[in-house]
Amino acid sequence: MSKELEDIKLEDIKQEDNEQEDDEQEGDVEIPEVKEAEEEEEEGDEDDDEDEDEDEELEPTAVEEKFTMAIVRMPSPTLSNGLTTSNLGRPDYSLFLTQHLSYTAVLRSLGLKILKLPSLPEFPDAHFIEDVAVITPEIAVIARPGAPERLGEIAHIRDILSDLRPLAAIEEPGTLDGGDVMRIEQTVYVGISARTNEEGAKQLAGILAPYGYETHLVPLVEGLHLKSSVNYIGRNTLLMTEGWASHPLFESFEKIIVPAEEAYAANTLLVKNRLLTPMGFPEIQALLREAGFDILEIDATEIQKLDGGMSCMSLRF
Numbered sequence: 001m002s003k004e005l006e007d008i009k010l011e012d013i014k015q016e017d018n019e020q021e022d023d024e025q026e027g028d029v030e031i032p033e034v035k036e037a038e039e040e041e042e043e044g045d046e047d048d049d050e051d052e053d054e055d056e057e058l059e060p061t062a063v064e065e066k067f068t069m070a071i072v073r074m075p076s077p078t079l080s081n082g083l084t085t086s087n088l089g090r091p092d093y094s095l096f097l098t099q100h101l102s103y104t105a106v107l108r109s110l111g112l113k114i115l116k117l118p119s120l121p122e123f124p125d126a127h128f129i130e131d132v133a134v135i136t137p138e139i140a141v142i143a144r145p146g147a148p149e150r151l152g153e154i155a156h157i158r159d160i161l162s163d164l165r166p167l168a169a170i171e172e173p174g175t176l177d178g179g180d181v182m183r184i185e186q187t188v189y190v191g192i193s194a195r196t197n198e199e200g201a202k203q204l205a206g207i208l209a210p211y212g213y214e215t216h217l218v219p220l221v222e223g224l225h226l227k228s229s230v231n232y233i234g235r236n237t238l239l240m241t242e243g244w245a246s247h248p249l250f251e252s253f254e255k256i257i258v259p260a261e262e263a264y265a266a267n268t269l270l271v272k273n274r275l276l277t278p279m280g281f282p283e284i285q286a287l288l289r290e291a292g293f294d295i296l297e298i299d300a301t302e303i304q305k306l307d308g309g310m311s312c313m314s315l316r317f
């Protein structure tokens with residue numbers, strides 16, 4: 001795609017973001033954590049002119065801190081039919097929507113431009129949009145979700161991504177969910193799970209190798225996806241559940257181990273210089289704070305009921 005066309009599309013995205021912002025009554029969504037964080041920034045850094053400039057001055061140390069855009073998909077009223085292994089009951093659509101809006105508002109408040117896609121009622125899990133693609137600065141790879149119920153979601157992301165990056169795709173018999181892909185700079189860890197098979201992971205490795213990425217295949221020791229239980233939170237640190245603590249692949253990292261009863265909070269997301277973490281997991285929040293991380297709590301009770309977490313509700317790049 002030409003640079004000119006790319007610019008037009010990106011401008012459309014900004015416009016869409018703004019229009020939806022007006023439409024969606026985000027004023028009704030409480031995001032106290034972000035307000036607090038913004039106040040802290042203002043108090044602590046008197047020289048800053050604009051929020052967006054602040055982020056550049058923080059000297060990012062991880063790719064996640066340099067992301068400027070996020071794609072999200074609106075939840076559908078059919079979402080209670082989504083896949084789940086949890087026994088937490090079915091989510092309430094209206095509350096789920098509020099939590100999703102709040103999550104999106106937090107991403108926006110951190111300076112990301114949001115491309116918000118419409119819901120897909122025929123795919124009740126489609127708002128877990130992370131699973132349908134892997135985006136690097138060089139290329140977008142259309143995934144091939146391992147759950148047959150979700151395979152059709154990929155048709156609805158192709159055109160969007162083709163406006164943003166050259167495209168590649170995982171092909172049959174490969175399967176790959178984006179939730180199994182953890183990229184740390186030039187190294188990519190791909191969980192081999194109930195959703196991602198070796199063939200899919202090897203295809204991804206082959207697609208990314210020409211751009212200088214080294215890919216490791218990691219059979220899951222626990223969790224639905226790799227990032228259900230292992231996440232990079234910056235400063236050479238992994239947040240992980242106990243089962244991963246002695247894994248040789250992760251030897252060179254600092255580690256924060258999530259207590260078993262708070263395993264859900266392992267899916268904590270680094271955005272800019274903040275960690276988005278689910279509300280209601282006090283031990284892990286204390287550990288993160290003690291280690292000097294700046295956290296933002298997101299109410300995710302309904303999201304958890306469908307096995308979703310902080311990373312899976314957006315594609316960031």
Ligand code: CIR
Pocket residue numbers: 082083084125128130131147150178179180225227228306307308309311312
């Ligand atoms: C599923 O089972 O596919 C959805 N209910 C949850 C997907 C969560 N995705 C993610 O963590 N990347």
